[in-house]
Amino acid sequence: xxxxxxLLSTHVEIDIPFHDCDPxxxxxxxxxxxYLEVARCELLRLFDYDYIQxxxxxxxxxxxxxxxxxxxxxxxxQKIRVDxxxxxxxxxxxxxxxxxxxxxxxKLTKATTVQVAVDVQTHELQYVSPxxxxxxxxxxx
Numbered sequence: 001x002x003x004x005x006x007l008l009s010t011h012v013e014i015d016i017p018f019h020d021c022d023p024x025x026x027x028x029x030x031x032x033x034x035y036l037e038v039a040r041c042e043l044l045r046l047f048d049y050d051y052i053q054x055x056x057x058x059x060x061x062x063x064x065x066x067x068x069x070x071x072x073x074x075x076x077x078q079k080i081r082v083d084x085x086x087x088x089x090x091x092x093x094x095x096x097x098x099x100x101x102x103x104x105x106x107k108l109t110k111a112t113t114v115q116v117a118v119d120v121q122t123h124e125l126q127y128v129s130p131x132x133x134x135x136x137x138x139x140x141x
């Protein structure tokens with residue numbers, strides 16, 4: 001999982017808060033999904049298709065697959081960088097992520113999420129991404 005083959009990419013930096021950690025000051029594994037969400041929203045905003053615009057376009061994009069590989073632990077007060085890379089959009093949104101320590105660039109986590117379009121009115125899964133996503137992406141890539 002890297003920038004190779006990415007159609008679009010961005011990153012966010014996050015300071016690990018105390019409430020995300022266990023008693024050993026290590027980030028609880030479930031909180032990584034939230035960090036991915038922050039980066040994913042930033043990526044979607046680059047082509048004006050964040051969750052509000054998705055809903056306005058008539059589609060929901062639920063995550064149907066999420067894979068996370070924990071390489072090393074993030075800890076309280078650490079500043080992390082979450083890179084997000086758009087890899088696919090024609091039939092689904094596939095976004096790859098790499099989380100690193102801001103100070104050392106040590107890789108902490110890598111992940112992938114897959115989202116599919118669902119028509120908000122009919123609740124039908126779309127086997128091809130709606131035209132709106134291509135139209136928005138082609139303005140920036």
